[in-house]
Amino acid sequence: MLGRQLSRFLRQWAPFAMLALFSAAAAAAAAYPDRPIRLVVPYTPGGISDVLARALAERMRKDLGQPVIVDNKPGANTALGARLVASAEPDGYTVLFATGATAVLNPLLYPKLSYNPEKELQPVARIAVTxxxxxxxxxxxxxxxxxxxxxxxxxxxxxxxxxxxxxxxxxxxxxxxxxxxxxxxxxxxxxxxxxxxxxxxxxxxxxxxxxxxxxxxxxxxxxxxxxxxTTRERLPALPEVPTVAESGYPDYEVTTWFGLMLPRNAPADVVSRLNASAGHAVADRSFRDQFEALGLVVPPALTAAEFNTYIGRERERWAPLIRAKHIVLE
Missing domain, CATH: 3.40.190.10 (Periplasmic binding protein-like II)
Incomplete structure (x- = not known):
């Protein structure tokens, strides 16, 4: 009899227990972020990289409802900051303000790099193109x-x-x-x-x-x-200056980029939240105007998956040239 009573009790209350667990998990996910976020910028204060990062941090603060604190960690061609983020907890509270050097060029140039961007860093959002x-x-x-x-x-x-x-x-x-x-x-x-x-x-x-x-x-x-x-099209900031392609070399196009990356294995909902917040920033007309006046390009937002594909194409593009020219750094 005791067994039948226990069985009825479990049948009655199991759905409510599952609902409670689901609600708790949902609440935990919705709570991100519930404390300040550290944005590691691997450049010295005052340059265009730092100015861009701080403008982004301010807009993301408003969107996320938590401070986004810029932490300048220059050194070793961005490797110092990248190593710091790669070894951080993948909880979304330590974010790297990455560049093409960080994720694309360094792994191709340095045989003994202190981090592996493909294995240790996770693309989140592209911010601007230089x-x-x-x-x-x-x-x-x-x-x-x-x-x-x-x-x-x-x-x-x-x-x-x-x-x-x-x-x-x-x-x-x-x-x-x-x-x-x-x-x-x-x-x-x-x-x-x-x-x-x-x-x-x-x-x-x-x-x-x-x-x-x-x-x-x-x-x-x-x-x-x-x-x-070096862009495919003329720049609004320099409309009278032709492109390299217009100058007779149609396949030539070179830019570098700024973006956000997290430690590998960050939760998908955290990646999505940061990607959406960065997307709101780059969609802001005043943000685009501020940096396009300086010669940068603020393109439409990419999803995290699209940004990952973009980085992969950049690696494939530069690897043959670096190998052919035998460019190796220590």
């Missing part, structure tokens, strides 16, 4: 990219170009241009855009592919001459 602009000094005889290419072909090894370091996106952009045009230029690496820009203005170098965010002030101020931008 084009580049091909520059010469105002005293340069080159008025177009075709002029520069023609001179380089007539005088192999005579012209030199700056970069912000071997293996940087700015270096690889010109390596790709050389492959596309068949020219040979001499690489002169500098420790950042500012000294490279100064060398270009002084006539110490002949050519520099800089990020639009870094070069925009000098271009608009008439200090440097833009020959072409």
């Amino acid at each position: 084009p580049m602009v091909m520059l010469v000094g105002n005293s340069s005889p080159h008025r177009t990219l075709r002029d520069l290419v023609a001179d380089a072909k007539a005088n192999p090894g005579k012209l030199n170009y700056a970069s912000t370091g071997t293996g940087s996106s700015l270096h690889l952009a010109v390596e790709l241009l050389q492959s596309a045009t068949g020219v040979s230029l001499v690489h002169v690496p500098y420790n950042g855009s500012a000294p490279a820009q100064a060398a270009l203005m002084a006539g110490d170098i002949q050519f520099f592919a800089d990020s639009t965010g870094s070069a925009m002030g000098l271009v608009r101020g008439g200090k440097l001459r833009p020959l072409a931008v």
Whole structure:
């Protein structure tokens, strides 16, 4: 008899117990985030990366209802910040403000990298795309990219170009241009855009592919001459400057990107919540206007899965060039 009574009791109350468990789980999922989120930015304060991250953090704070605290962790070409996030708890409270260098270039360039983005980091949302602009000094005889290419072909090894370091996106952009045009230029690496820009203005170098965010002030101020931008279409911020494709090299397009990544195995609902919050930010007209005026492109939001596919295509694109040029960093 006791067994039958227990059985009836379980049949009566089991549905309510399951409902209670489901409700508790749903409430826990809906509670994210219930404390501040740490946004690790692997760059120094004050640059375009930091400014973009802080503007994003403020909009996400309003959307998520919790502080999004920027924590600058520069070093080792973004590897320091990436390692910190890769080793964090995958609970959504430590987020990486990643770039193409973090997720695409570093694994291709460094044989002994301190993190593995494919195994340890999870793409969440793309935020913005950074084009580049091909520059010469105002005293340069080159008025177009075709002029520069023609001179380089007539005088192999005579012209030199700056970069912000071997293996940087700015270096690889010109390596790709050389492959596309068949020219040979001499690489002169500098420790950042500012000294490279100064060398270009002084006539110490002949050519520099800089990020639009870094070069925009000098271009608009008439200090440097833009020959072409590296996007598929002209930039609203520089509408008079043709693209490299328009200049005669239709398959050429180079950009880098900013995005959010989490430690691998973060809960799907957390990924979805952060992706949606970032999507609200990039859909904000004032956010887009602020950064497109600086030469960035704020494209429509991607889902986390689409962003993952985008990163995979970027890896496939750069790997053959890096291998062919034997570019290896220690």
